[in-house]
Amino acid sequence: MMFVHTDTKSPTSPLRALSVLVFLLLLIHLCTGQSLIGSSQPIVATHGDNVTLPCRLDPAEDVTDLTVEWTRPDLDPRFVHVRRSGQELVSKKHPWFRERTSLFINELKHGNISLKLSRVKLSDQGTYRCFIPGKEKLSSVQLFVASDAVSSPVITLAGVDKTTGGVVLHCSSSRWHPEPEVLWLDGEGNLLSAGPTETVRGPDDLYTVSSRVTVEKRHSNSFTCRVQQNNINQTTEAEIHIQDDFFIFLSSSNVPIIIGWAVSLAVCIIVILSLVFLFLKRRQNKTITKRSRSEETEEGEKKKSSKRNKNKGPVVDDLETKRTTSQQNPLLSLDGVQRKEEPEEEVERLRKQLENKETEFKEKQTELHKLRTENQRLKTDLQNLENKLQRKQTDAEREEKRLKDQLESKTKKVKDRGAEIQQLQDQNRDLQRLNQDLENKNKQLERNQTAAEREEERLKSQTKQSAGRVSESQSSQVKSSSSVSQSSTIIVDEIDPEGKYIHLRNLSSEDQPLGGWSIYVEVDNRKPIIYTFDYLRLRAGQTVTIWASDSHTRNRSSTDLVWSGQKSWGPGNQTVVTVFSSSGQEVTTKTFTAKHGS
Template identity: 60%
Template sequence: MMDLPTDGKPLKSHLRRISVLVLLLLLTHHCRGQSQLIGSPQPIVANLGDDIILPCYLEPAVNVAGLTLEWTRPDMDPRFVHVMRLGNELVEMKHQLFKGRTSMFTDELKNGNISLKLSNVQFSDLGKYRCFIPKLDRQAFVQLVFASGPASPPVISLSGVDGQSGGVVLQCESAGWYPEPEVLWLDAEGKLLSAGPPETVRGPDDLYTVSSRVTVEKRPSSSFTCRVQHNNTNRTTQTYFHVPDDFFIVPSSCSASVAVSGLFGFMLVIAAVLFVWKWRQTKTGEKKDRSETEERRQLMEETVERLNTDLQRLTEEKRRREEEMKKETQECNKKLLEEKNRGEKELKELKKELNDQLLAEQKREEEARKHLKEQLDQNKEFEKKLQEEKRGRQEAEKELKDLNWKRWRARRKLLDMRSSSRASARRIRTQTRDLILRLTNGANISGSETLPLSTNIWQTGC
């Protein structure tokens, strides 16, 4: 049994706390029971011809082997990349560009893994993919991008001079990267140099332009390397640069004459004279060093200006080449579009020709069916006539049989009549003979007997 609170607090406050705890437990259980579909927060980087995997899985894991699973590209028509239903792929629904190049890990579906394997990656595969489970109403997105590098090595230029250390500031710039690359500075021995964080600018074409600066001091071998590379690919490009020794500024040192104080004033005067003379010599050396420094600075500025001019020329050359490549790409796309239109036109004409042939075949088939139907009707009429003729023949045969039967009966009756007539004739002849015998024998026949005899003869038909 649960003990009631005895601390003097109202019972309603305890019931309110218990209700809140129960509600929190229910919400926690409800949230745990719903799986989330997780994709990739970072774009998947691929090279042309690679086999890559677009990740997508349920967390916590749920068996989805018996559900409908969809991978789509919203920017394509049809949008389906890969569709699974009850563990079987619906090939007829997928876009023709992905036929034979997509697959899923069927053994991992029971673990909630619905990642897609895309083989032989093409430029047309670039885009945003959607992983979707209709029954659970869960979706995730994965972005596929290509690893891109510049068409030319990085450009190193002299950015300035560090007045404090007398070192030279080098700037390295490289454009046309994706994703964002890493910039390294190396000396002649291959050791890393300490440089500030690079500056990265993302252009409208989603490609990165990266630049980095480093301050280098005079060394036995003043050769330096700027290396730009991808962290997750093997794409690397670098440029070597040698800084002449004249570009480095050696700071001048002002040496003051040390005054030697003595106990004697003559030594002080000599020290003062020597100090003044040394100070004038130092000033002359400083002016000479300053003039040499100015000459070096002017030479360095001229070199920087020349390098900047070369950089501008290279930039214009690059822009010109990009415009030429863009024009070539547009012409190629135009030719491809013309080929596509011509192919579609030929396909339409072929479809029309096939449809005409199909209609002609259907028409001939209809005529053949009609002719066959007429033949069948004629055959039916002929069979009907044959049946009627057979029936008439049967009736004629029956009538013939009846006629023969009647003839046979009439003949039989005639024969019977002939037999009866012959019997009557024989009886009459017998009676006549008997009468003649009686008459010829001279019997005494009276008149009374003569009359009945003649009457009898009349009745018999003699």
């Protein structure tokens, strides 16, 4: 067998470069070009109305069979509307949006995935994202919800600033959403310096705002309160006009002083008259009490003296005296008896009243003692109940704190588990999207590869037909052709006929790095086997040999390499070895053809 070297270039090199170029162009087309377009301006909707959140694929493409997701990142779960395999996944969406969201089904074939949101609520305000997992495209839409019943501002006089003599104006407006701002303007439209705006958010999520400002006399004395919300382009205002005489009246510093002195003097006079009246009334009561006691004392003394006179004189003398007196003056005697009997009856009556009062007093004292005893018992019972209640309250607080700690711990665990589950779901979706993309790209690559193989077979067939025209008069010979780029310094120096090694040589005077370079070996037009250099610097004028993994030889040098996992490719009728640089450019090609004549 004889080896013959020829300088003809291999016809498969342009085909290989063309295949690589077509694959790169298809890959670039698959990875770029489309985008999701939402709205660059915020969308404003009125409470209770329907609104459309725009989102479309550009350039347009039919997305009927693709997965479409609308989400709000600040919610949990974040899904607003999910369509997969032509069906809406109601179980994944947030409860706020159930039966309130829909897509335009007839527009999906044109790439329109806009979301219709019905019966808008104040809680719907936020940032929404439309996403197509298969396309890895994302777009955002900002939604503001405006109240449908904003009240006009109301301006009132809140008082007077004593330090400056200015008028304090108060302005308020309610039923706003989103939260507005309050501005004060004078008659010329200049902003006035006002206090901080007070904002109250009600249970219906609507805002009530109020503001105060102190104004002094100006040219027009007209002042405007303006309430506005820039995000929804909504403004309302009210104006008040204050007369000049009102500022003149307030500017007089003597008026408040005179009024203050007058009020103080009137109060002092009323207090003095009240004290004098109380003093006189009390003194009169004391005088009446003393008189009553003096009369009772005199009556008692008269009664005692009368009793003593009766005990001293005999009864006969007394009767004689009475008889004589009665005989001398019958009218005087009768009057004296009556006068004597009246004090005695009065004393007796008073004595009985005193005894009754003493009895009532004792009874009251007894009842008071009982009430005090009962009160003390009730106080003791109340204290015991309070102590017991305090202990129970302390125990309840401890139990409440323990339950809260347990609830927080369990809630934290649930949130952590939920976050883990959500993360796993996201990873699973990402993995599914990647697998789908990989399958699509693999299918496209297979189609491209099939087309390239067909083209390659066609060219190889043409090459065989051209090679058949070579003279068959030679007996047994081996042809070797080599093609080297003019700028290349690396050549295929030798190919083992048995397929055990390949020999490369650096012809230049400088070292050549081979990291990322590849060697393609094709035997008898079969599928090429590829070897890629990880890292190698081939020194100037030196050679390197790449051995098959099953070639057992003892003549290997320290610079030789072993083709891991690749056994000897064996002898063949035609062996083509092509070297490509790290950028994919063909560097050199060498072909060995063995032919046997008759």
